[in-house]
Amino acid sequence: MTAHAQAAHLETSTGLDNRKVAIWTFIGSECMFFATLISNYMVNKGKSLVGPFPHEPWTSPAGQHFEPIFEIPLVTLGTALLLFSSLFVVLALSGAQRGNRKALIGWLAATIACGVFFVGMQVYEFTHFLHRGLGFTTNLFGSSFYTLTGFHGTHVTIGVLWLATVWVDAVRGKLPPSKSLNLEMAALYWHFVDVVWIIIFPVVYLIK
Amino acid sequence: MDAHVTGNAHTEHSHPTAGLYFKVGLILFVLTALEVGLYEITYGERAGSLAPAIKPLFVPLLLLLSAAKFALVAMFYMHLKQDHKLFTGVFVFPMIIAVFVVVALMVLQAYHFLFARSG
Numbered sequence: 001m002t003a004h005a006q007a008a009h010l011e012t013s014t015g016l017d018n019r020k021v022a023i024w025t026f027i028g029s030e031c032m033f034f035a036t037l038i039s040n041y042m043v044n045k046g047k048s049l050v051g052p053f054p055h056e057p058w059t060s061p062a063g064q065h066f067e068p069i070f071e072i073p074l075v076t077l078g079t080a081l082l083l084f085s086s087l088f089v090v091l092a093l094s095g096a097q098r099g100n101r102k103a104l105i106g107w108l109a110a111t112i113a114c115g116v117f118f119v120g121m122q123v124y125e126f127t128h129f130l131h132r133g134l135g136f137t138t139n140l141f142g143s144s145f146y147t148l149t150g151f152h153g154t155h156v157t158i159g160v161l162w163l164a165t166v167w168v169d170a171v172r173g174k175l176p177p178s179k180s181l182n183l184e185m186a187a188l189y190w191h192f193v194d195v196v197w198i199i200i201f202p203v204v205y206l207i208k
Numbered sequence: 209m210d211a212h213v214t215g216n217a218h219t220e221h222s223h224p225t226a227g228l229y230f231k232v233g234l235i236l237f238v239l240t241a242l243e244v245g246l247y248e249i250t251y252g253e254r255a256g257s258l259a260p261a262i263k264p265l266f267v268p269l270l271l272l273l274s275a276a277k278f279a280l281v282a283m284f285y286m287h288l289k290q291d292h293k294l295f296t297g298v299f300v301f302p303m304i305i306a307v308f309v310v311v312a313l314m315v316l317q318a319y320h321f322l323f324a325r326s327g
Contacts, residue, residue, distance in 0.1 A: 014292070031302040034306070035307070038310055072244065076244050080240060090285050094225075194285075195277075202271070203274075206246075207266075
């Protein structure tokens with residue numbers, strides 16, 4: 001991007017960079033998107049007629065026994081890593097703004113690694129649940145759970161890909177302090193994905 | 209207007225220090241540990257004599273803890289505390305609608321199950 005093009009982004013009536021206003025507006029719309037998914041999960045909570053259930057064991061009329069399906073320790077680890085990734089990405093942004101390329105590349109790589117682990121955790125969890133008899137159409141819990149956490153996981157995956165492209169730019173030396181907004185936008189999206197999980201974790205996994 | 213613009217541009221980039229980021233990260237970690245700890249002593253394998261007393265407070269406490277975590281990330285990591293107030297408005301206004309949607313749907317469902325189906 002040329003210096004002229006960079007400056008052109010600031011020519012708004014608010015004096016704010018239009019790209020940053022755009023990402024915040026997008027995040028605002030995403031709040032309402034996830035609100036509908038969380039509402040869907042909450043209104044259908046506890047209304048499944050057949051198991052497997054999230055917190056209680058269940059025996060089918062055919063005599064097949066199903067254990068509670070959630071594995072809280074694994075999800076807690078994923079949650080902690082997602083929270084740490086938010087810390088890592090602000091440290092990367094701080095490095096980018098100060099022109100500290102080493103900090104930028106290192107912290108950004110740590111953020112991406114946490115994101116990849118989280119996605120891996122979710123793939124494992126979904127596969128595990130499928131093997132334990134919970135499909136997308138098995139019951140209301142399965143449908144609302146996979147829809148909510150699946151959409152969140154998709155957002156995390158998009159975030160990882162976005163951060164990876166910024167990381168490649170940083171490695172190639174194409175992310176000077178004047179272009180740190182490129183990382184700031186990806187970081188804002190990443191934090192949003194994190195705050196959505198901050199709500200999903202207790203609502204889905206901890207509240208019975 | 210020019211002075212105003214310059215002021216905003218400056219404010220947008222005066223972000224907190226790494227030390228503050230680490231402190232917020234530590235608080236977030238502790239709050240998450242509290243959430244899981246609360247679950248463990250109420251419903252988990254370590255649930256003991258305190259569980260019946262905690263159960264009525266379990267959901268409000270969890271919601272309070274997650275609201276605190278949400279606010280910390282939004283204020284310090286997303287820089288809403290330092291950035292232009294317009295960004296706060298663009299984020300908070302849809303959040304209010306989102307909370308309203310969640311509460312409205314839950315109330316409607318509760319009404320349906322408590323009254324409409326029986327009446």
